[in-house]
Amino acid sequence: MAAIIELQGISKHYSRTIIGVDNVSLSVEDGEFVTLLGPSGCGKSTLLRMIGGFEAPTHGKIRLAGQDVTHVPPYRRDVNMVFQDYALFPHMTVGENIAYGLKMLGKGRDEARRMAAEALEMVGLADKIDQRPMQLSGGQRQRVALARAIVRRPKVLLLDEPLSALDARLRDQMRIEMKHLHEKVGITFIMVTHDQEEALTMSDRVVVMEKGRVAQDGRPQDLYDHPASPYVANFIGTTNFLAARRSGAGVATAAGPLQVEEAVDMPDGAEVTVGFRPEKTRILAPGETAANALPARIAEVIYYGLGLRITVELADGAQVHVDTLLPDTLARSDVPRPGTPVTIAVEPHNIFVFPGKVVV
């Protein structure tokens, strides 16, 4: 596949001290769904706006389908953007909203209406063509905004937090719909979000950003299973961290030694931080033995419907979360009580090892 977008060393310096985006290089394949993910202020929106041409980079080059568009204005780029608030015209019908840009392109009235109808069909709103935005629900307005954005079949669609205005249930539904829409239209999607679940469920590839830079770039499962840094491990999913030292083939924590599978390229005694997921951590049944068993004590049990989040305290006082699905056979009396001594265990292949001591 060919790269549709190539960013080469893109930076945006707002002032000498405010750096929005810091030397980002990124290539997006034609037809890919890529998400820029990170906390507020990490530079994801600035990067998206530069791809769209709404902001000019201070350094670097942007290529679109092989052409240098770094200094080309938005309306002359084959790119369209969906904004958070949809920006629909209230006095126009849904069909007119979608056809608006087409008339500016010199399309005749009938052709514009036909194209608008086709785009509405794509988002499942064919019957709403003559209604006004006010008569639609939030989710339907979102779909109209999407239809308007794809009607011209741009090469790339940019989506800035497209689901943030919707309530939780609708957001879940729209995630799937947008993924299907992407598959149907075959346009490259680049989305910005701070919601890791949204990023993981919708995208082919996720670019995790940290302070204007790319922290890691990969397929959702690779990021989840092999986070490159504690920052990524903590931003994508949750991670328990323990301070440790490299020791033989494994590591030594204050609560006991752990075997690891990941190659640890550090000298014996070097400071490291180990990370492991709450859902990959188990509380052993009485009498059960396992690799990497550490004695602990139940500190807190939180019920969240689907399962339990159990916080345990290790011998040195470090806290570790254990997520467990609630088997329907579990009697109330089996739910562990705070203070109960237990043994937790994590399999060696589920332990990440990061160099140095990490404060998260």
Ligand SMILES: Nc1ncnc2c1ncn2[C@@H]1O[C@H](COP(=O)(O)OP(=O)(O)OP(=O)(O)O)[C@@H](O)[C@H]1O
């Ligand atoms: N027009 C501007 N002038 C000055 N600084 C700006 C401007 N726009 C963004 N910044 C700064 O650049 C950095 C990146 O901002 P950006 O909006 O890209 O982050 P973001 O990750 O999209 O955050 P959010 O999710 O809150 O929008 C921030 O430190 C921000 O304060």
